[in-house]
Amino acid sequence: xxxxxxxxxxxxxxxxxxxxxxxxxxxxxxxxxxxxxxxxxxxxxxxxxxxxxxxxxxxxxxxxxxxxxxxxxxxxxxxxxxxxxxxxxxxxxxxxxxxxxxxxxxxxxxxxxxxxxxxxxxxxxxxxxxxxxxxxxxxxxxxxxxxxxxxxxxxxxxxxxxxxxxxxxxxxxxxxxxxxxxxxxxxxxxxxxxxxxxxxxxxxxxxxxxxxxxxxxxxxxxxxxxxxxxxxxxxxxxxxxxxxxxxxxxxxxxxxxxxxxxxxxxxxxxxxxxxxxxxxxxxxxxxxxxxxxxxxxxxxxxxxxxxxxxxxxxxxxxxxxxxxxxxxxxxxxxxxxxxxxxxxxxxxxxxxxxxxxxxxxxxxxxxxxxxxxxxxxxxxxxxxxxxxxxxxxxxxxxxxxxxxxxxxxxxxxxxxxxxxxxxxxxxxxxxxxxxxxxxxxxxxxxxxxxxxxxxxxxxxxxxxxxxxxxxxxxxxxxxxxxxxxxxxxxxxxxxxxxxxxxxxxxxxxxxxxxxxxxxxxxxxxxxxxxxxxxxxxxxxxxxxxxxxxxxxxxxxxxxxxxxxxxxxxxxxxxxxxxxxxxxxxxxxxxxxxxxxxxxxxxxxxxxxxxxxxxxxxxxxxxxxxxxxxxxxxxxxxxxxxxxxxxxxxxxxxxxxxxxxxxxxxxxxxxxxxxxxxxxxxxxxxxxxxxxxxxxxxxxx
Numbered sequence: 001x002x003x004x005x006x007x008x009x010x011x012x013x014x015x016x017x018x019x020x021x022x023x024x025x026x027x028x029x030x031x032x033x034x035x036x037x038x039x040x041x042x043x044x045x046x047x048x049x050x051x052x053x054x055x056x057x058x059x060x061x062x063x064x065x066x067x068x069x070x071x072x073x074x075x076x077x078x079x080x081x082x083x084x085x086x087x088x089x090x091x092x093x094x095x096x097x098x099x100x101x102x103x104x105x106x107x108x109x110x111x112x113x114x115x116x117x118x119x120x121x122x123x124x125x126x127x128x129x130x131x132x133x134x135x136x137x138x139x140x141x142x143x144x145x146x147x148x149x150x151x152x153x154x155x156x157x158x159x160x161x162x163x164x165x166x167x168x169x170x171x172x173x174x175x176x177x178x179x180x181x182x183x184x185x186x187x188x189x190x191x192x193x194x195x196x197x198x199x200x201x202x203x204x205x206x207x208x209x210x211x212x213x214x215x216x217x218x219x220x221x222x223x224x225x226x227x228x229x230x231x232x233x234x235x236x237x238x239x240x241x242x243x244x245x246x247x248x249x250x251x252x253x254x255x256x257x258x259x260x261x262x263x264x265x266x267x268x269x270x271x272x273x274x275x276x277x278x279x280x281x282x283x284x285x286x287x288x289x290x291x292x293x294x295x296x297x298x299x300x301x302x303x304x305x306x307x308x309x310x311x312x313x314x315x316x317x318x319x320x321x322x323x324x325x326x327x328x329x330x331x332x333x334x335x336x337x338x339x340x341x342x343x344x345x346x347x348x349x350x351x352x353x354x355x356x357x358x359x360x361x362x363x364x365x366x367x368x369x370x371x372x373x374x375x376x377x378x379x380x381x382x383x384x385x386x387x388x389x390x391x392x393x394x395x396x397x398x399x400x401x402x403x404x405x406x407x408x409x410x411x412x413x414x415x416x417x418x419x420x421x422x423x424x425x426x427x428x429x430x431x432x433x434x435x436x437x438x439x440x441x442x443x444x445x446x447x448x449x450x451x452x453x454x455x456x457x458x459x460x461x462x463x464x465x466x467x468x469x470x471x472x473x474x475x476x477x478x479x480x481x482x483x484x485x486x487x488x489x490x491x492x493x494x495x496x497x498x499x500x501x502x503x504x505x506x507x508x509x510x511x512x513x514x515x516x517x518x519x520x521x522x523x524x525x526x527x528x529x530x531x532x533x534x535x536x537x538x539x540x541x542x543x544x545x546x547x548x549x550x551x552x553x554x555x556x557x558x559x560x561x562x563x564x565x566x567x568x569x570x571x572x573x574x575x576x577x578x579x580x581x582x583x584x585x586x587x588x589x590x591x592x593x594x595x596x597x598x599x600x601x602x603x604x605x606x607x608x609x610x611x612x613x614x615x616x617x618x619x620x621x622x623x624x625x626x627x628x629x630x631x632x633x634x635x636x637x638x639x640x641x642x643x644x645x646x647x648x649x650x651x652x653x654x655x656x657x658x659x660x661x662x663x664x665x666x667x668x669x670x671x672x673x674x675x676x677x678x679x680x681x682x683x684x685x686x687x688x689x690x691x692x693x694x695x696x697x698x699x700x
Contacts, residue, residue, distance in 0.1 A: 026075075028055075031068045044084075053127050061129045090120045100201035116151065116158050123147060142182065144192040145173055172258040189224075196220055196257075212257070214250045221251045233335050233342075269320050271301070274311045277324075300371045305378075313337075334364045344444040349451075360401040367391060386426060388436040389417055407448060416502035433468070440464055456501070459483050461494040475558040493523065507556075520550040530595040538689040542698040553577055553594070 034040060035053040042051045058064065069075060074086045091098030101107040101120070109117035123138060130137035138147050149170035151158040158164070173179045173193075181190035196212055203210035211220045222228055229248055232241060242248060277283055278296040285292050301307055312318055314332045318325040335342030345351045345364070353361035365373075367383060374381035382391050393414030395402040403411045410416070417423040417437075425434035440456060447454035455464045462483060466473030476482060476495075483492045498519050505512040517540060521528025531537040531550070539547035553569055560567040568577045578585040596604050598611035661669070685694040 026069055028068050057128045061125075061127060062131050063127075063129060087119075088121075097200045100198075104198070104200060104202040105204055106202055116161060118151065141188045141192060142186075144194055145170060145179070145182070148193040166258055169258050176258060191224060195223070212252075214252075217250045217252055218248045233339055269310075269312050269318065269325055271311050274326070296371045304371060304373050305375045306371075306373055331363075332365070332370075341444050344442075348444060348446045349448055350444075350446055360395075360404065362395065385432050385436060386430070388438055389414065389423065389426065392437040393417075410502060413502050420502060420504040421506045422504060435468060439467065456496075458494050458496075461496055465495045472557050475555075479555075479557060479559045480561050480564075481559055491523070497522075516549045516551055524550075527595050530597040532690070533597060534594060535686075536594070538686050541689040542685070542695060548581060552580070 032053070032055060035051060036055065038050075038052045040051050041048045043049075063071070071088045071090075072085050073089075073092075102111070106118050110119060125138055130140075132139045132141070134140060135142070137143065150156065152164070153159065153170040154168045159167075174183060178191045181187040182192065198211050201211075203213075205212045205214075207213060208215065210216065218228065229242070241254075275296065275298065278294055279298070281295055283294045285294055306314070314334075314336075315326065315329045316333070316336065317328055317330055319328045322328070342364075346355070350362050354363060369382055374383075376383040376385070378384060379386075381387070394400060396408075396410075396413040397403070397415065398412040400414075402408050402413075418427060422435045425431040426436065442455050445453075445455070447457075449456045449458070451457060452459075454460065462473055462476055477484070481493050483494055485492070505515075517528060517531065517537070532541060536548045540549060555568050558568075560570075562569055564570060565572055567573065574590045575585060575587055578590055582589065593604070593607075596607055598604065598607045601608045681697065685697050688694045689698075
């Protein structure tokens with residue numbers, strides 16, 4: 001390795017010495033003694049050519065600091081001028097560019113000795129080479145199409161000799177959007193030949209390494225057209241432009257290279273021409289044996305939100321050269337104007353279903369209408385706020401199209417919504433601020449609740465409801481239930497868990513009152529069971545809706561942990577909470593164990609033992625006297641039978657009876673018995689409040 005370095009250093013030193021000596025021995029003045037003569041010529045391949053060099057031109061070139069022999073290194077005064085100089089080796093200074101040129105199609109043609117293969121001088125010049133930033137340079141941005149066109153124009157030798165698939169390249173480019181930008185608007189940032197094909201590494205489009213190959217053309221275009229995947233129109237002629245996210249198609253599939261822009265057909269067909277046929281009542285088409293009217297009246301268009309837009313702006317696929325231009329017309333692509341909304345739609349479940357060719361999937365015209373499309377602020381529009389539930393309900397009802405989709409759980413949504421607090425507010429009271437379908441599900445970005453991007457995804461529901469219920473949302477976010485506070489282990493409730501999604505009832509209605517404890521109990525099962533054993537729970541179970549419920553004590557939305565100082569059931573606030581119902585409540589009153597249960601021996605030992613002691617006493621007393629009664633009953637029956645027998649046989653038996661109780665005493669006994677029975681019944685109703693018979697008696 002050391003020997004190689006030594007040899008290389010010696011070689012470099014020797015080269016510098018020779019070059020210095022040569023430079024010292026021969027200057028530009030020596031060369032210009034002959035080459036400054038305008039009439040000086042030389043024979044090259046049998047042809048007489050000028051070898052005149054204008055010093056003024058050379059001094060303005062990029063090589064003005066170089067000497068002639070820096071490029072013409074083989075020239076020597078000994079055999080000059082009779083000797084023929086070798087071609088200039090530009091790669092001595094421009095090595096990287098030369099390597100790319102050699103790899104490219106131009107360099108390969110030169111290596112084969114092709115007659116029309118370009119070399120450095122043909123593109124950059126010889127003694128007159130100027131920087132690309134100079135307007136006079138051959139490689140100046142504005143001059144590149146003309147430079148390349150010298151060979152690639154139609155009729156040029158290159159176009160005649162080689163099999164180039166593209167024709168009229170220069171002509172087509174000048175009329176393209178890139179050519180117009182360059183020549184008509186002077187935009188030097190527009191694309192020219194070298195931006196797409198490269199400067200020196202020019203390869204055919206069939207070469208995988210080529211900048212214009214199918215797998216690299218999108219990358220090449222993205223040098224200027226950034227964020228193609230984000231800004232490109234997502235739907236073209238009813239199909240997604242990408243087969244899947246990230247799979248950007250080759251740009252040339254839709255945008256032919258060099259070709260003239262498609263001429264705008266708007267100026268060729270007037271609305272009057274369309275209405276000549278479509279204004280007739282009998283104009284129609286037949287699809288699957290079904291007659292579909294194609295009539296469009298002037299009033300339809302005049303009252304539409306699109307009244308200022310010509311027909312061919314929407315029906316852009318018509319063919320003006322045909323006798324009936326609309327023969328080729330297909331489904332209207334609204335994305336041409338409403339690109340952002342269309343992108344949202346095609347990312348939604350509706351749009352995805354549409355691309356799967358699902359006949360149940362709604363398209364733009366299903367909701368907005370076709371020629372009668374009106375502003376959403378127009379009361380007669382299908383998308384007017386008050387009409388949105390009915391519009392969505394056309395599919396989302398029991399017999400609608402959406403009911404046949406397996407992934408949709410809520411089938412008769414329109415029925416549920418119509419009876420909810422939102423639906424009744426809109427329909428019965430005409431309150432336009434009432435929430436409608438699009439407020440929760442959005443207008444165009446409808447996604448299933450399992451999709452994390454959905455507005456009704458569990459973690460997103462609080463924020464969705466907050467668009468109307470901001471105050472409640474602020475309380476909820478500070479509560480123990482706030483979905484953002486969880487560690488992911490426990491499922492935290494959202495608005496829909498407590499209020500439901502579509503059948504939301506007013507909080508003061510019986511329907512909601514009856515559901516509160518059950519809703520809390522779906523998560524707090526143990527506490528719910530113990531609550532139902534308290535006087536509050538029993539009264540609530542029997543239908544007394546004024547009885548304290550979970551939300552009355554813990555709060556509806558600002559529920560906090562009992563150890564939180566701001567909790568409504570914390571030590572600091574419990575008295576105030578109880579006083580909302582019990583005005584004379586004090587600190588001692590709050591000692592009442594709201595969720596105590598006799599089933600928990602560890603937590604409530606006193607209650608546990610007292611319960612079983614009292615239960616044992618009751619069972620013992622009733623058991624003892626029950627047995628006593630059963631044992632006494634046969635003797636009582638026997639005594640009655642004997643008295644009847646003696647009454648028939650004993651004539652001396654007295655016919656008189658002694659009345660032991662007076663009328664007042666008998667009435668008192670009857671009153672006591674009735675009172676006891678009533679007390680027992682009412683007590684049993686409260687004790688067994690969950691039984692149907694108890695509820696029946698409570699309702700009497």
